[in-house]
Amino acid sequence: MIMLQKIGSITEALLIQLGLYATTLGQVSKRILSSPRYPRLILAQAEEVGVQSLPVVLLTALFTGMVLALQGYIVFHRFAAESMIGVVVSLSVVRELGPVLVGLMVAGRVGASFAAELGTMRVSEQIDALWTLSTDPMRYLIMPRVIAAILMMPLLVVVADFIGIYGGYAISVFMLDQNPTVYLEKTTQFMELKDFYSGLVKAGFFGMLIGVIGCSEGFNCKGGAEGVGRATTRAVVISCMSILVSDYFLTAWMFG
C-alpha cells in the first residue's frame, strides 16, 4: 500500500512538472506570434548561449573526435580496415555525439544560468517588479532565452561537427599515419544529407528543452537562496535526462 502511494505521488509530481513545462512552452509560443519580440534581448541571449558556450563546445567536440579515432583504430586494425575510421568518426559525431554532447554541455552551462538568474529575480521580487512596470515577465525574460537556445544550438552543433571530424582527422593522419585523402574520401562517401540535418533537428529540439526547463524552474522557484540552488540543480538534471530520453525517440522517429 505504501509502495503504491509512493508510485502515485511520484507520478503526480512528474505530471505536474510536465504540465508546468508544457504551459511555459505554450505561453512562449503564443507570445512569439505578437510584438514586442525584444530582438535586442534575443541577441544578448544568443551571445550568452552561443558565443559564450563556444570554448566548452569546441573542447568537447575536439576530444570526442580524437578519442573516437583512437578507439576506432584499435578495433579496425584487427580487421585491417583502418580506412573506415573516418566513416565511424564522422557519422558518430554528426548523427549522435555532436547534438547530444553539445546539448549536455549547454544544459550544464546555460540551463543552470537560466534557472539561477530567473530564480534570483523571483526571490528578490524583480519578476513581480516587471509586472508592476506593465511588462510581461514571460515575454521579457523567458521568450528571448528560449528563442536564443533554439536558434543557437544547431549553430553550435555545426561547429562541433566540423571540429569533431577534424579531431578524428588529426589523430588518424598525424598520429596513426593514415592517408589523409582516403580519410576524407571515406568521410564524405558514406555521409548523407539526412545524417547532417537530423543532428540539427535534434539540436533545435534540445535547445527548446534546455530553454523551457531552465526558465520554468527559475521562474517558478520558491524559498530564497536554497530554492534557487534547488531550481538550478533540477534544471540541469532534468534537462540532461530529457535530452538523453528524447534523443532515443527522435532517432527512432527519424531513422526508424
Added chain:
Amino acid sequence: MNNSQTPRISIRNVSKRFGEKVILQDVNLDIMPGTSTTVIGMSGTGKSVLIKCVLGLLRPDSGEIFVDGENWLELPEVEHLDRMKRVGMLFQGAALFDSLSVWENVSFALLERGASKAEARERAGEVLEWVGLPHIEDKMPAELSGGMSKRVGLARTICHKPDIVFLDEPTTGLDPIMSDVINRLIVRLHKGSGTTIMSITHDMKSAAMISDNIAMLCHGEMRRQITPDQLGSDQDPMLRQFIEGRAEGPINCSSWGKQIEEAVNR
C-alpha cells in the same frame, strides 16, 4: 469613475489561503482618490499578500478588488498589464534589476513604452534629483547602499507619473534618518501631486507621518480603521498592544506570523 466619491481602490470580502493556512479573511477596505492609506500589522499578518492581490500578483480565493471601479483580475492579461501603467510599486527590498544601470532601472517603464533613450535618461535624472541622488545614473544597483537602493526604487516607482502608488514597507531596514528622508519624500509625493497611496508598514512613526487613514490587519482580518490623530486615543486592545510594542496582550504573536511565512514559502 474617477471622482472623489468613488473609491480608487475597493477591496471587497477578500479571502486568501495558502494550503490550510488562512492568510486573509473577508478583508474590506476602501481607498479614496488622492488619499494615503496605510495598512499596519505584525510581520506575516498578510499585508504583503493583500497588496499583491490588489496588483494581481496573487489571485484571491474569494472576494473582489476594484480599481477605479474595474475588477482588474477579470481582465485578460494584456489589458491587465495595460492598466498597470497607472500604477507604481515600491518593493520592500527595492527589487532593482541587477543587470541594468540606475537610470535604466528608473526609466524602465518609459523605455518599455517607447521613449527615446535621451528622453528616458533625462527624466531619470530629474526623478533621481527629486529623491536626492543626483549624478548616480550610471552606477549599477550592486554599488548602492540600502538607503540609496530604496530611494532609487522610489524614483522608479514615480518616474512614469502613476496615479496610484503602492509602498511595501518603505522604511523597513533603514536607519532612523534615512527612514525620515523616505517618509518626507512620500509626503512630498502625496501632497505635491495628489497621488493615491496605499502603503503597508509596521513602522508606526512612518504610518503616522505619511497616512490620511490607517487600517490595522490582524490575524488576516481587518481589525480597525482610524486616522493618524486617533492613534494616541483609540482604545482597541490589539491596536494599543501593537502601537506600544508589547509582547503581552491579545495579539497571539507566538505562532501566527511564522505559520503564514511557512505557508507562503511552501
